[in-house]
Amino acid sequence: MQRTLRVFRFQPGKDEKPHYDEFTIEVQPAWTVLDALNAIKWHHDGTLTFRRSCRHGICGSCAMMINGKNELACEKQLKTIKGVVVVEPMKEYAVLRDLMVDMEPFFEKLRLVKPWLINHTAPPTDKERLQSPEERKILDGTWECILCGACTSSCPAFWDNESFLGPAALLRAFRYVGDTRDEGLSERADILDSKIGVWRCHSIFNCVEACPKSLNPTWGIMSLRNKLLREKI
Numbered sequence: 475m476q477r478t479l480r481v482f483r484f485q486p487g488k489d490e491k492p493h494y495d496e497f498t499i500e501v502q503p504a505w506t507v508l509d510a511l512n513a514i515k516w517h518h519d520g521t522l523t524f525r526r527s528c529r530h531g532i533c534g535s536c537a538m539m540i541n542g543k544n545e546l547a548c549e550k551q552l553k554t555i556k557g558v559v560v561v562e563p564m565k566e567y568a569v570l571r572d573l574m575v576d577m578e579p580f581f582e583k584l585r586l587v588k589p590w591l592i593n594h595t596a597p598p599t600d601k602e603r604l605q606s607p608e609e610r611k612i613l614d615g616t617w618e619c620i621l622c623g624a625c626t627s628s629c630p631a632f633w634d635n636e637s638f639l640g641p642a643a644l645l646r647a648f649r650y651v652g653d654t655r656d657e658g659l660s661e662r663a664d665i666l667d668s669k670i671g672v673w674r675c676h677s678i679f680n681c682v683e684a685c686p687k688s689l690n691p692t693w694g695i696m697s698l699r700n701k702l703l704r705e706k707i
């Protein structure tokens with residue numbers, strides 16, 4: 475079976491502007507978009523540039539826009555797409571080359587929310603600090619984020635202001651703020667309660683639709699707002 479892929483190409487510093495290349499290739503029925511991109515790279519054009527690693531929807535590196543929607547290329551089956559498969563880099567991140575975007579500003583936002591447990595009062599221990607099943611359950615829907623960046627790239631508030639922390643960083647903030655062992659809300663409040671923090675979200679839910687792991691970053695952002703208000707920070 476043959477399929478045609480229309481692939482975004484751009485090499486900053488060399489190309490004046492982006493263009494698209496079309497590749498019509500032989501594919502197998504069970505192939506994903508990533509399998510097709512690999513086939514193009516290995517057999518048709520070795521210069522095609524994109525990120526991938528795990529091929530199992532775990533590392534988050536293959537997020538890209540497929541027929542207008544942010545997806546993981548390694549999870550998106552070709553058979554679920556009718557006609558030409560249009561592959562483009564995620565919007566709003568600077569293109570480094572072809573489908574590969576600069577994720578450093580995304581990870582910089584993540585670092586700003588201090589994505590680690592903060593606890594200055596519990597005595598040091600060489601064992602795990604256990605939670606009850608109920609306490610642990612609060613974290614479901616937060617820890618599963620694979621940091622692919624699809625949600626932040628889909629967020630109109632981020633399009634409007636690139637300094638906005640974005641849904642991924644805020645969901646990760648709630649993973650820690652919502653942890654019963656964490657005491658870091660006030661340490662994180664400067665950034666969470668700032669003009670680039672939780673109040674910039676307009677509850678448009680694009681992030682929910684974009685998330686390949688079916689998470690709900692908007693819920694995480696609303697939960698952070700509740701925490702900040704309840705704790706009067």
Ligand code: FES
Pocket residue numbers: 525526527528529530531532533534535536537546547548549
């Ligand atoms: S290659 Fe790891 S998520 Fe797709």
